Amino acid sequence: MTEKIIILFIIAFLYFDFKAIKKEKKLKRIYLVLSVPAVYLGYSFVFGKNLPNLDELFYFLFGPIAETVISWLKV
Amino acid sequence: MHEGKISYWQMAVLFQVYMTGSALINIQGPLLAAAQNAAWISLLLANLIGFIILYLVLNLHNQFPNECYVNQVRITLGNIWAYVFILPLILVILYITSNIVYGMGQYFTTSMMRETPLFIFHLLILLTAGLTAKAGIEVMARMFHLLMYILLFIVVIMLILPFNVYDFSNLLPFAPLGFKPILNGMYIGFGFPYMDILFFAMILYLVKPKQGQTINKWLYLGLFINGIILSLTIICSILSLGSLVFLKKFPLHVLAQLISIGEIIERIEAIFGIALILGSFMKIALLLFILDQALSTLLKVKHLNFIYIIASIVLFLSLTMYKNEIELGESGSVMQTAVTFFFGFLPLLLVVVISKVKKRNRKQMA
Numbered sequence: 001m002t003e004k005i006i007i008l009f010i011i012a013f014l015y016f017d018f019k020a021i022k023k024e025k026k027l028k029r030i031y032l033v034l035s036v037p038a039v040y041l042g043y044s045f046v047f048g049k050n051l052p053n054l055d056e057l058f059y060f061l062f063g064p065i066a067e068t069v070i071s072w073l074k075v
Numbered sequence: 076m077h078e079g080k081i082s083y084w085q086m087a088v089l090f091q092v093y094m095t096g097s098a099l100i101n102i103q104g105p106l107l108a109a110a111q112n113a114a115w116i117s118l119l120l121a122n123l124i125g126f127i128i129l130y131l132v133l134n135l136h137n138q139f140p141n142e143c144y145v146n147q148v149r150i151t152l153g154n155i156w157a158y159v160f161i162l163p164l165i166l167v168i169l170y171i172t173s174n175i176v177y178g179m180g181q182y183f184t185t186s187m188m189r190e191t192p193l194f195i196f197h198l199l200i201l202l203t204a205g206l207t208a209k210a211g212i213e214v215m216a217r218m219f220h221l222l223m224y225i226l227l228f229i230v231v232i233m234l235i236l237p238f239n240v241y242d243f244s245n246l247l248p249f250a251p252l253g254f255k256p257i258l259n260g261m262y263i264g265f266g267f268p269y270m271d272i273l274f275f276a277m278i279l280y281l282v283k284p285k286q287g288q289t290i291n292k293w294l295y296l297g298l299f300i301n302g303i304i305l306s307l308t309i310i311c312s313i314l315s316l317g318s319l320v321f322l323k324k325f326p327l328h329v330l331a332q333l334i335s336i337g338e339i340i341e342r343i344e345a346i347f348g349i350a351l352i353l354g355s356f357m358k359i360a361l362l363l364f365i366l367d368q369a370l371s372t373l374l375k376v377k378h379l380n381f382i383y384i385i386a387s388i389v390l391f392l393s394l395t396m397y398k399n400e401i402e403l404g405e406s407g408s409v410m411q412t413a414v415t416f417f418f419g420f421l422p423l424l425l426v427v428v429i430s431k432v433k434k435r436n437r438k439q440m441a
Binding site: 002004007010013024027028031034035037038041042044045050051053054055056057058059061062065066067070072073074075 | 166169170173192194198253255256258259262290307325374377378381384385388389391393394395396397402406408410412413414417
């Protein structure tokens with residue numbers, strides 16, 4: 001847990017491009033929006049929560065179609 | 076829009092490393108599991124579909140040579156449809172990039188460095204790829220040139236050195252279960268790596284145009300070479316291991332383990348690890364660059380500002396999406412093709428058809 005939180009801080013420090021955010025207001029807003037999935041997924045990672053994720057969204061949308069195709073193709 | 080422009084040859088090199096990079100390592104396992112002895116035919120058929128995708132992409136590129144795919148959609152269908160088509164596509168690219176990162180991490184934690192936590196590999200490769208992507212397309216074009224030669228050299232060496240264990244009778248029986256497994260393999264190959272050609276349309280406009288020449292022949296040739304290299308790796312895996320190979324996730328790794336020449340050259344699978352890192356690193360760097368390109372063009376802001384935050388999202392996605400490599404395998408073999416078909420291929424086809432109709436109407440009006 002502690003090592004995951006430390007990693008999280010390192011990532012936040014390394015990955016957030018502070019120079020870029022300072023330049024424009026529009027960039028600040030976009031960064032804020034993009035931070036939402038980053039924080040959500042970071043929370044899921046650090047606390048080991050099994051929260052809904054992108055693969056589940058895709059499975060919800062196309063899972064049945066994909067599985068039908070695969071079941072037809074499998075011998 | 077980027078100021079940096081690269082030559083035809085550099086773009087062809089980038090296309091080659093983009094298409095062959097991680098596929099060289101990751102595609103054999105799923106294809107061999109699905110199509111068995113006929114996996115190389117599946118790959119060549121998927122490669123054929125790749126030519127259709129490339130034809131569509133180049134069709135748009137020739138109509139709008141100075142625009143990336145986002146702007147091509149915007150010009151053809153308008154701003155709202157650009158958002159409707161590109162936002163899901165960005166999610167798809169995030170998903171595929173995370174899959175590649177996870178695949179690389181899984182290889183190391185299951186075969187080479189079992190005690191090291193997964194996130195160490197993910198963090199390091201994304202950090203390196205993010206910094207490389209941030210340096211820009213020209214730096215990547217120059218840097219990947221040499222890395223491509225190293226990657227291809229390692230692969231050629233790994234295919235030639237185990238010649239003493241090759242048994243050509245392993246290639247038979249050809250397609251013992253009929254045509255359906257071949258189609259299954261083709262289905263997998265369509266989702267990865269050949270639908271990735273569409274994502275490359277985001278950076279195709281960065282090529283420096285030359286009078287009387289087009290990029291088309293370079294990319295078609297690159298795709299052809301890609302098909303030959305990938306099918307050769309599959310054939311060599313079958314030749315060496317026979318039916319055992321259908322159970323292996325990384326057949327080239329096993330092929331490298333088999334190399335034994337005069338008790339001097341043995342156990343060179345670490346070299347395979349280097350090839351895997353190189354291939355994955357180049358592909359991830361290009362995908363991060365493509366994601367930044369797509370997002371910044373869509374939102375009409377300056378490029379290269381989102382690479383780090385995108386890399387952090389990819390990092391967390393790769394760490395939280397799957398619990399084990401079986402889930403990744405199912406995702407790659409079942410879901411990836413469906414997702415890329417509906418969010419990538421169909422919109423591309425629609426944009427090409429509408430742009431053609433509009434062009435014809437304009438000609439008739441004139």
